[in-house]
Amino acid sequence: IAAMLIVRSCAMGIIATMSMAAMLLLPTEAAALVQTLHAPQLAGRTIVASSGRAAVMSESRRGALPAQWRTQLASALCAASISLSPAFAATSVDLDTLLEEFESITTVEAGLKQAGLLGTTKATKISESDVKGKVDKAALTAAQQRVRALQPYLDEAQYEIFNSKWKFVQGYLGVFYSQKDAFQTLIAGTYPGTDPISLASKDAMIVEGNNVFKNAEALSAAAKKRSRPESLQAYAKLALSYDRFLKAGDLYGKAPTAPVKTAKTAPAPAPAPPAPKYAPVPAPSPAQI
Known part of the structure; x- marks a missing residue:
């Protein structure tokens, strides 16, 4: 799963880079191509790009050879980004x-x-x-x-x-x-x-x-x-x-049983100390000393 997420992150980074490059190379044609790929029925018609200008997808409007290179490169980048995005998004299982x-x-x-x-x-x-x-x-x-x-x-x-x-x-x-x-x-x-x-x-x-x-x-x-x-x-x-x-299976548990109450009784008295075996000798008085 970790490897799949890493691959997906790298792929999404590549897709984002490709899309940015396509828009920088040819913003009008790239935007028109994106709309054309998402709506094939609009191919060959006039499509309003994000800049507000009309972009007609026909070879007669593309100008000289350098412009064709730019258009083809932008088309390839946009097509790759659009085709790769759903594939990688579908394989992600979090x-x-x-x-x-x-x-x-x-x-x-x-x-x-x-x-x-x-x-x-x-x-x-x-x-x-x-x-x-x-x-x-x-x-x-x-x-x-x-x-x-x-x-x-x-x-x-x-x-x-x-x-x-x-x-x-x-x-x-x-x-x-x-x-x-x-x-x-x-x-x-x-x-x-x-x-x-x-x-x-x-x-x-x-x-x-x-x-x-x-x-x-x-x-x-x-x-x-x-x-x-x-x-x-x-x-x-x-x-x-x-x-x-x-x-x-008695898995819901049983009600706790109430503790058995015992009658309280007074504690037994402590036994009396044993009597001395010999009588104590009284202490001498000061007069005797």
Whole structure:
């Protein structure tokens, strides 16, 4: 990305220099040529230049040989500047600004690369064999954080869809696809038991997890068609499935339990000091001394 931005900056500098040179060489003909290139139907007609004089693009009005050289050079410079500008502007993809807006730049970058900005990556289904085995507490905590961290990317996709911007929607969905292992770890670690309630809860999480990826695929297809109504409907289903998965995994957190109040009792009195083993001898009086 940095190399692309450097090349683009150099190219834009060259384009600006070429345009200035063209205008200095022959301002009237250059201005007329620019208008002619942007509106080919005006070629051969009278075009009013910025100086207010009439400029007719015909060989009979160009004068002697030096003037022809100047005109040809100005034409070449203007044509090059006009033809190169859109090409370099189209290749600029400012991902740095995009990546800085999220909590985990690494996660977003991986998702954008995996989706390839084209939506070619597909998410496979989560099966029961994927959620077997023991999960330690550290891995479960990490998976919970990764799944919770998908919310900002879902919000950003919603913003893009509402504004009919489609460039990075596939990249946001790629972030979801890249977190499939976190979904699996979360399902396996949240309900590790074999009792009927744990097995039913695990099956519910598998269904909702698969719905997340299925609806993400539907949103990807709608975004490819640039259909705003279909994209909004697919987004609503994706957001609902993601919300249900969070609830099934108890990722919204629990209300803090109130501390148990104990009755206040008076502290036990300190034990009395032990009695001396021998009686103290009184001090002698001054008369005795």
